[in-house]
Amino acid sequence: MHKVQAKGILSQHGNMNIYRGCLHGCIYCDSRSKCYQITHDFEDVEVKINAPLLLETALKKKRKKIRIGTGAMSDPYVPLEKELELTRKCLEIIEKYGFGFSILTKSDLILRDLDILLKIHQNAHCYVMMTLTTADDSLCRIVEPNVVPTSKRVKVLKKCHELGIPTIVWFCPILPMINDTKENVLQIVKMCQKAGVEGILIFGIGMTLREGDREYYYAKLDQYFPGLKEKYEAFYGNAYEIPSPHAKELMRVFKMACSEAKIECRSDVLFKRMYQLPPKYQQLSLFEEIKESVK
16 A cells, blocks of 8 residues: 555546555456556555545535546455545545435445445435446455455345445456356346346446456466466457357346346446436526526
8 A cells, every 4th residue: 555645536527536456356357457557566555645635625616516436447445445434534525515426346345334325315316336247256256356255245235225225236347258157147137136226237248358457367367267368369369358259148138137127227327327416406506507607
C-alpha cells in the first residue's frame, strides 16, 4: 500500500476509484492491462487518502443531482478498506448531499456499510452490484483467490434484497473452457433468483485479453490448468475478444433462464434503471435550470 494526495476523484460521468490496484488476485483482471498506465505493482494498492475531501468539494459544486458510481476499475472493498474506511466516509458524504449511488464489489465487507447504503436508497436511489463468475466455490477460490467465494456474495445480495436495496449481478467474465458450461449458467441464474436479484448484466459469453492482463492470465493457466494456455494460443492468437466456443448456445440458455426466473437481463434497461434518479430530483433539476436562466 502507498498513499497519495490525488488531484481529483470524480470522472465526467460521476464515477470514482478510491483505490488503484487490487488484492483480490482474480486471474483474469482487465485492470492489469498496460493501457491503464498503473506504473506501480498491481498489489501495491494506491490509496487516494484525500478521496473524501475531494468528493465533498466536488459534490458541493454540482447543481444537478447525479448518480455516483464506484467499483468498475478497482474494488472499493479491498482488504485495506476495513481499516482505512475511505469508502465508508465517501458513502457518508454521498448520503449527506443526497446523491444517488451504485457500487460494484466482490467483497462481503460491504455488509458493514448497509446502514448508509439503505439511507442513500431511501433518500435518492442505490444499487448494490456484485460480480459472480462461477457457482462452484472451489473453482471460485482458484480464479478469485483472495476474496469471499460466490456463496458468501449471494448471501450479501439476499441481505440487500431483504432490506429493500435493489441488486444487480455482473455475470462476467466467462472464461472459455473453464466456467463456460450450461450447468454454471443455470446455477448462477438460480442463485440470483433465490437472492431476489433484479437483473443480471452479461457482456457476451467470453472475456477480453490485452497486454498486461494476458501475460498474468496465461501464467495462472499454466499454474492451475496445465495445457489450457496452449489451446488459447492456438484458438485465439493475440485477439482482444476471447469468446467461448459455446457462446451462441450459452447465450440462448442464459436468456431463457432469466426469462423463466423473471430476472431482467437487457443491459440497456438495467443501465437506464441504475442511472435514473427519482422524479423529485428530475423536478428539482428543472427548477434549478429555471432559476439559473433568470439570474
